[in-house]
Amino acid sequence: MTEFKADVLVLGAGTVGVGAALHLQKRGRDVILVDRHELAGEGTSFGNAGLIECASVFPYMFPRDFGQILQYALNRAPQVRYAFSDLPAFLPWLVRYYLASSPARAMHSAMAELPLIRASLIEHEALIAEAEVPELLRRTGWLKLFRSDMTLKDAVRDFERARQYGVAGELLDAKAIAAREPNLAGEFSGAIYLPAPGFVPDPGGLAKAYAALFKRKGGRFFVGDARSLEPDGAGWRVAGSDGAVVAREAVVALGPWSDLVFDPLGYSIPLGVKRGYHLHLALRGNAVLHHPVLDSDLGYVLAPMNHGVRLTTGVEFARRDGPPTPIQLQRALPRARALLPLGDAVDTAPWMGARPCLPDMLPVIGKAPRHAGLWFDFGHQHHGLTLGPVTGRLLAEMMTGETPFADPRPFAVERFG
Numbered sequence: 001m002t003e004f005k006a007d008v009l010v011l012g013a014g015t016v017g018v019g020a021a022l023h024l025q026k027r028g029r030d031v032i033l034v035d036r037h038e039l040a041g042e043g044t045s046f047g048n049a050g051l052i053e054c055a056s057v058f059p060y061m062f063p064r065d066f067g068q069i070l071q072y073a074l075n076r077a078p079q080v081r082y083a084f085s086d087l088p089a090f091l092p093w094l095v096r097y098y099l100a101s102s103p104a105r106a107m108h109s110a111m112a113e114l115p116l117i118r119a120s121l122i123e124h125e126a127l128i129a130e131a132e133v134p135e136l137l138r139r140t141g142w143l144k145l146f147r148s149d150m151t152l153k154d155a156v157r158d159f160e161r162a163r164q165y166g167v168a169g170e171l172l173d174a175k176a177i178a179a180r181e182p183n184l185a186g187e188f189s190g191a192i193y194l195p196a197p198g199f200v201p202d203p204g205g206l207a208k209a210y211a212a213l214f215k216r217k218g219g220r221f222f223v224g225d226a227r228s229l230e231p232d233g234a235g236w237r238v239a240g241s242d243g244a245v246v247a248r249e250a251v252v253a254l255g256p257w258s259d260l261v262f263d264p265l266g267y268s269i270p271l272g273v274k275r276g277y278h279l280h281l282a283l284r285g286n287a288v289l290h291h292p293v294l295d296s297d298l299g300y301v302l303a304p305m306n307h308g309v310r311l312t313t314g315v316e317f318a319r320r321d322g323p324p325t326p327i328q329l330q331r332a333l334p335r336a337r338a339l340l341p342l343g344d345a346v347d348t349a350p351w352m353g354a355r356p357c358l359p360d361m362l363p364v365i366g367k368a369p370r371h372a373g374l375w376f377d378f379g380h381q382h383h384g385l386t387l388g389p390v391t392g393r394l395l396a397e398m399m400t401g402e403t404p405f406a407d408p409r410p411f412a413v414e415r416f417g
Contacts, residue, residue, distance in 0.1 A: 002243030004222070006032040008399075009238055009247040011226040011261065012378075013037070014045035015203070015385050017253035018210040019392030020377050022127065024251075025219055027400045032245050033214060034224045034238055041207025044255045044384055047278050047353040049292055049301045049312050051142060052198035053386045054121040055167045058110045058158070059361035060382050061101035062094070078299030081328050082317035090317050093272040096359035109360050112410035114165065116390045119405070121198050123389035128206075131213040136206045141195035142292040143172075143180065145188050151297050152189040159192055169194045183287040186339055199292055201306045203385050210389075226252075227260050235373060249373040249399065256320055256356040258378040265371060269364065269416055271379060273354035275316040277329045280308035280346040287341040295339060300332040302339070308346040311336050315355075324352045357381040358416075365395055365411035375399060376413055 010021045013035035021031045037043070063069055071077040075084075082090075100109070128137050146152035159169055170176075172191040177184065180193065200206050215221060224240035229250060231237075236250035252261050256273045283289070292303040299314040313328040329350050336342060358364060358379040368374035377395050380387050394411075397404045 004032065004220070004240070004243060004245045006030045006220070006245065006247040007249065008032070009034055009236055009245055009250040010253055011229065011238070011251060012043075012253035012255060013040035013207070013211055013221070014043050014253070014255055015041065015207045015210070015388030016045075016255065016377055016380055016391065017251070018207055018214060019123075019127075019388035019390075020251055020253055020395050021214050021219060021392070022210060022389070023392040023396035024399065025214060025217055027396055027402075029400070031214075032220045032222055032247065033211065034222050034226060034240065034245060036223065036225060038223055039208060040211035040221075041204040043257075044353045044355065045207045045388075046204035047276065047312070047351045048203050048385050049303045049310070050200040050203050050305060051292060051386070052121050052124050052200065053383060054117055054198070055162070055169070055194045055196045056117060056383070056386070057114060057162045057165045057167060058106070059113065061106045061109070061361060062098045064101065064103075078328065078331060079314040080317070081315070083319075083322065083325060086318045086322060089319055090272060093270055093359065094317070096270055097272070097357075100360040105360065108410070109362050112362055112407070115406035116387055116394070118166075120386045120390045121196070123393060124198060127210055127213070127389055131209045133206070133209040136200055136202060136209060138199040138201060140199050140291045141193060141197055142199065142294070143177070144192045144194070144294045144296050145177070145184075146190055147186070147188055147297040149189045155192055155296065167194070168196055181290060181293065183289065183341060184293070184339055199303070200385065201304065205306070226254055226257070227264075229261050231371070249375065251375045251377055251395065253377040255378055255380070255384065256354040258356065258376070262368075262376070265368075265374075267368065267370075267413065269413060270359055272357050272359070273320045274357055274381075275318050275320070275352060275354050276313050277316075277324070277326045277350045277352050278310050278312040279329055279333075279350045280305060280310050281336075282308055282343040282346055284341040284343040289340060295335065298332065298335045299328070300336060302336055309340070309342060320354045324350070326350045326352070355381055355384070360415075362411055363387070363391060364413045365391055366398060366408055366413065369414060
């Protein structure tokens with residue numbers, strides 16, 4: 001069998017894995033990127049609202065409001081749905097999520113991630129310029145719509161809190177909403193416009209552009225099965241389609257599939273998933289959509305992608321590999337069509353993916369404590385696209401002995417005992 005050698009194997013060619021590979025390469029490491037797909041960005045990175053959320057100071061924590069929790073428990077909230085048959089599988093994780101969402105612990109998570117959030121768009125801008133794909137970044141910001149005075153009031157309170165950390169924004173009334181998005185229909189109490197976040201009209205295409213940059217700079221891409229990862233002398237080995245790949249160090253950046261590697265190695269890490277769906281639709285007539293738009297009360301986002309308007313759902317708690325149940329998408333479709341003149345679906349079937357989440361909504365970044373040369377970079381929750389390059393930088397700094405630009409201790413796997 002042919003054997004290919006490198007300094008580092010990065011397992012997973014989504015936005016997170018490619019970001020790590022590029023930053024390691026920049027620091028002089030010979031890197032092999034390994035993925036089960038022949039192309040980068042075909043997994044979780046393919047499906048999201050396309051937002052680089054540099055204004056999202058506070059992570060998506062478990063709600064503390066009893067009325068909201070009751071809605072979720074009764075499966076009546078459009079933002080969240082769960083599969084009752086899968087409840088025994090994910091209920092223990094939900095309990096940990098709830099406990100990690102206390103005000104004090106939620107603030108700890110927010111402050112730990114804040115340096116990464118603030119640097120997220122800067123890191124993307126640098127890679128987009130180097131990859132020569134400026135068309136894959138739009139500086140439109142995005143809109144959060146609110147249909148009731150109560151939800152608007154709560155959102156304004158949260159926004160005022162975020163402003164203390166430098167988040168810019170604008171409160172819009174109905175007239176200002178119509179000025180920004182003249183084709184939206186409906187009765188709104190107001191909206192919040194966030195100008196800073198970047199918008200990527202083809203997230204899967206961006207991961208592929210980053211992977212192409214990695215290869216242009218001498219990086220190698222191998223199709224292989226990360227589950228075959230095993231120690232090999234003083235390093236690590238993975239079976240690839242064209243032979244084995246061997247390196248001194250290995251990075252697990254497999255998103256929601258990371259447990260397929262760390263479980264057999266004896267690590268007990270509470271990695272859960274939040275599933276989600278999307279569908280692309282055509283616009284009717286001369287209608288346009290200028291920004292990604294969150295219909296907050298009804299739990300979906302519309303984003304003007306290159307392939308059509310992408311309708312993305314909220315969260316579904318179900319087994320990662322269970323069959324698709326796109327009920328949220330089916331419910332959102334008529335609501336979205338009432339909001340915007342949408343025509344037929346462009347896709348033949350809805351896309352389903354899984355967001356990899358730890359209970360405290362922080363990724364695991366850093367050294368595996370019981371295996372020399374093994375590193376973790378996964379669990380980016382709703383912010384995989386946002387944080388991929390910046391966590392790649394943090395990891396690469398740790399792996400090459402540089403002073404990390406942000407404190408890496410909150411992301412250590414040891415926090416789970």
